[in-house]
Amino acid sequence: MKTHIVAFALSIIISLSARAELKWEQTTIELHPAAADKQAVGHFKYQNSGKTPVHFKSVHASCGCTTAQTQKDEVPPGDKGEITATFNIGDRTGTQIKTVTVETDEAANQKTVLTLKTVIPQQLEINPTFLFWKQGDKPDQKTITVKVGKEFTVKHIKVTSSSPDFQTKVEEKGNGEFQIDVQPQETKNLIASTLTIQPDDSQKVFYATARITNAPTVQ
Amino acid sequence: MKFSLTRQAITLAVLALLPAAGEAIYFQDKISWRSPIPPSESVNVDQARAWGQNAIWVDARPDEEFAQDHVPGALSLNEDRWNELLPQFLAAWSPGKKVVVYCSSLSCNASREVARRLRKEAQLPDVFVLEGGWEAWLKQK
Amino acid sequence: MNKTPNVQLATPNTERTEDSTLAVGRSALDVWRLLWRILDFVVAGIFIYAGSIKALDPVRFANDIDNYKILPWPISVALAFYLPWLEIFCGLALIVRYFYRGALSILMALILVFTLATIAAKVRGLDITCGCFGHASQHWSFPAHLATNLAIIAALVVLWVSDRLTKSL
Numbered sequence: 001m002k003t004h005i006v007a008f009a010l011s012i013i014i015s016l017s018a019r020a021e022l023k024w025e026q027t028t029i030e031l032h033p034a035a036a037d038k039q040a041v042g043h044f045k046y047q048n049s050g051k052t053p054v055h056f057k058s059v060h061a062s063c064g065c066t067t068a069q070t071q072k073d074e075v076p077p078g079d080k081g082e083i084t085a086t087f088n089i090g091d092r093t094g095t096q097i098k099t100v101t102v103e104t105d106e107a108a109n110q111k112t113v114l115t116l117k118t119v120i121p122q123q124l125e126i127n128p129t130f131l132f133w134k135q136g137d138k139p140d141q142k143t144i145t146v147k148v149g150k151e152f153t154v155k156h157i158k159v160t161s162s163s164p165d166f167q168t169k170v171e172e173k174g175n176g177e178f179q180i181d182v183q184p185q186e187t188k189n190l191i192a193s194t195l196t197i198q199p200d201d202s203q204k205v206f207y208a209t210a211r212i213t214n215a216p217t218v219q
Numbered sequence: 220m221k222f223s224l225t226r227q228a229i230t231l232a233v234l235a236l237l238p239a240a241g242e243a244i245y246f247q248d249k250i251s252w253r254s255p256i257p258p259s260e261s262v263n264v265d266q267a268r269a270w271g272q273n274a275i276w277v278d279a280r281p282d283e284e285f286a287q288d289h290v291p292g293a294l295s296l297n298e299d300r301w302n303e304l305l306p307q308f309l310a311a312w313s314p315g316k317k318v319v320v321y322c323s324s325l326s327c328n329a330s331r332e333v334a335r336r337l338r339k340e341a342q343l344p345d346v347f348v349l350e351g352g353w354e355a356w357l358k359q360k
Numbered sequence: 361m362n363k364t365p366n367v368q369l370a371t372p373n374t375e376r377t378e379d380s381t382l383a384v385g386r387s388a389l390d391v392w393r394l395l396w397r398i399l400d401f402v403v404a405g406i407f408i409y410a411g412s413i414k415a416l417d418p419v420r421f422a423n424d425i426d427n428y429k430i431l432p433w434p435i436s437v438a439l440a441f442y443l444p445w446l447e448i449f450c451g452l453a454l455i456v457r458y459f460y461r462g463a464l465s466i467l468m469a470l471i472l473v474f475t476l477a478t479i480a481a482k483v484r485g486l487d488i489t490c491g492c493f494g495h496a497s498q499h500w501s502f503p504a505h506l507a508t509n510l511a512i513i514a515a516l517v518v519l520w521v522s523d524r525l526t527k528s529l
Contacts, residue, residue: 065299222462228463231453235448
């Protein structure tokens with residue numbers, strides 16, 4: 001009975017080691033790009049520790065914003081390589097998790113999921129990014145709150161309005177908080193303005209929109 | 220009446236099903252079994268079409284996919300060019316309009332993200348995600 | 361009226377020593393029984409509390425399960441409705457001492473699966489800050505979660521062993 005168990009265990013071990021050919025250094029990579037970076041790149045390194053070459057059947061990303069490249073389609077035994085995952089940050093914010101699914105010919109349905117976790121630094125958090133007054137409403141003052149991200153220090157922000165019909169005023173609340181007061185001159189016309197918010201010494205620009213909208217039509 | 224261990228475990232497991240089923244009925248309007256999007260934040264193609272002119276359609280897919288084909292009259296608003304595309308969307312929006320955001324299918328995440336940002340950052344009310352996305356729209360054509 | 365004072369004098373001594381050993385043995389057993397009952401209530405309390413928190417907001421719990429990215433969404437919803445009540449019923453079983461071993465085995469299975477899922481999520485780099493206490497524990501760190509789970513597993517093992525020992529007495 002014992003010999004049967006040993007033989008069984010050995011056969012499992014042997015078959016497992018024959019299968020596990022492509023060894024990945026990491027299957028999850030966390031990236032911390034700088035505020036001005038447009039892309040975040042993760043290098044998923046692998047090595048073929050088996051005796052037979054490994055072919056990549058498919059490499060595809062979970063979204064269009066991430067592209068994944070393999071340097072080669074076939075990996076000879078012993079060879080090393082990497083899959084490069086490039087995440088286009090665009091105008092995204094917060095922590096973004098994107099995956100790349102790699103299919104090889106190692107075993108039936110052998111799929112490896114590579115995870116790219118990108119922590120996008122947020123220099124300013126603007127709330128809300130849209131202020132509106134209905135046509136005919138009183139042209140009251142409305143406010144936008146700006147909070148500075150924890151890893152950043154911003155002493156002043158500059159706000160410019162694309163249209164002179166909207167007045168803006170910046171108040172410094174201290175503790176990394178600012179307040180932008182916005183007021184239209186009148187609400188008769190359907191005017192709009194893009195507010196450009198720029199932190200001092202920074203090249204990055206943030207936006208908010210102010211406009212006069214149609215009054216909702218009665219249903 | 221001493222039950223065996225298995226009997227005991229099974230009895231407890233079955234007993235717990237009762238209040239669980241009760242809760243499932245109680246909460247049926249607050250959670251959808253098909254997708255993580257709450258029922259109050261999603262809409263199917265028929266409902267969205269019934270809104271007619273009151274609806275603004277938003278395509279959350281990347282530029283190339285939008286250019287290939289999109290819902291007639293839909294505006295492109297994706298996270299790649301959010302800052303650039305948002306103002307023209309806001310120009311089309313007015314209070315009372317219902318926003319219908321879609322991406323390629325039931326499983327893609329972009330529409331949820333765009334909808335979330337419209338609700339949170341622009342603080343718009345009545346923002347919905349289209350169930351089934353572009354795939355569902357095509358089926359209805 | 362047969363009085364045998366010698367015999368009577370002899371027996372109280374042996375009786376007293378027998379009594380005292382028995383008494384010591386009995387009180388030790390009582391203390392153990394008391395501690396065991398206390399542990400019953402503590403463990404039951406933990407699971408009833410954890411289950412109740414999750415039963416109050418099944419929508420959130422379903423999303424939390426979904427975050428582990430192990431199960432399809434409909435299963436997450438089903439478990440979100442079911443698991444909290446399983447915890448509550450098993451906790452109650454511990455308190456009323458009915459279906460005791462069945463409850464212990466279910467709770468043990470639940471927490472083992474849960475601990476493995478938490479470790480798997482950590483290894484995959486998922487941002488899981490919520491453990492078996494729902495969002496009440498969302499500010500705990502991974503080591504704190506793991507330590508709590510291991511402590512509960514240990515307590516369950518103690519209860520199981522105590523139960524087996526009394527059965528063999």
